[in-house]
Amino acid sequence: MTNIVALECSACGKKYGATVEQHLCTCGRPLLARYDLRRAAATLTLENLKDRPRTLWRYAEVLPNDPPVSLGEGMTPLVHAVRLGTSISAKRAGAQAKSSISTTGEGVAAKRSISATGESTGNDKGGLQRLYIKDEGLNPTGSFKARGMTAAVSRAKQLGAKALAAPTAGNAGGALAAYAAAAGLPAVIVMPADTPMANVMECQAFGATVVKLNGLISDCGKYVAEHKDREGWYDVSTLKEPYRVEGKKTMGYELWEQFGGKLPDVIIYPTGGGVGLIGMCKAFDEMQEMDWIGAERPRMVAVQAEGCAPIVRAWEAHQSSAQFFQNAATVASGLRVPGPSGDLMILSMLRQTNGTALTVTDEEMLHAGRELASLEGIFAAPEGAATVIAARKLAASGWIKPEETVVLFNTGTGYKYAEAWQRALQSARPE
């Protein structure tokens, strides 16, 4: 028995049945799964969650209910980053305001005295004392892409797909190849020729067919679109099927559970296709409908690379859609998405949550990656490291207040970016 009642177009609201294969709406925009949330809420409670498996399938009531093709994804650690947080200088308010903020801070500290890691937190040491890292690098295949793929591949198999195909910037390909292998289905992964070596090798090891193109993920997407009907592929491209979002939204449910039934003030997320950001905002809407939270939302921050920043450009120009970003180039391969198809949703979610969007340079990311590793013992993907710079910039400008609870998403492991880290560490060596 599934709680999904329909698939609904994210732009025009047109409804589709969820019991057959569906991709985009006839208007060309992505479909989202809608649930009977009253029924879901009857059994999806903090109390019931205590005894459930430590994978994202613990939120079964708000996921498609196929037999999961699972490799143990989700329930990643939420690490209280005390050393990193202390190193971030936060702009404090003036003397008068300072005492009132610190009183508020103490109040908040008292209310939230048990953090996700069980430590009590205060606001007297400077910096950001409530900084957390959601370490998605510990998922199967080393990135949060596992979340989307467990849901998408489980559903595709149940709907009778014969072969799966997707364009990828890197990590999604590895995840699709792994879950396809676990499902016993062939996979075709189309990637730019300069995708990090580890992503190519993992796809090959998982037995997928790898097609390398001289181009960007947008060219790879065109290749899949042109070949899928003739070849009989089920298209698992970002937002071109409705269930990767469902897997990714569990990051939002996990934050709520790991913070003991609360959400943070700010979420900083490295944004390529934006699926995680869209997914988490969808999760928060579902939670509100289930009466878990009120209308308040974490302020969502989209971080992009200076060399590929379609969302930041649109945000700064106060536009509701993004333009294709020409000559996209960045070491953070997952952020090299020049024309994200979820642009309308991403931009509207940034607006609705009073969020913001900003860029960081490749050099800043690689520097921050070394900082994060040496201060917290987390070896991040450059995409994850980008969030550290964003936190620094936003704290320095006063956009993030010292007493706020902030979550950085490390979306992938640094181990897959051997080429980038080798260059960065060599150039950082003392003479």
Ligand SMILES: Cc1ncc(COP(=O)(O)O)c(C=O)c1O
């Ligand atoms: C490590 C990493 N971070 C972030 C992203 C961007 O993810 P999203 O599509 O959810 O914006 C990707 C996408 O490939 C990635 O591999």
Ligand SMILES: [Zn+2]
């Ligand atoms: Zn539509």
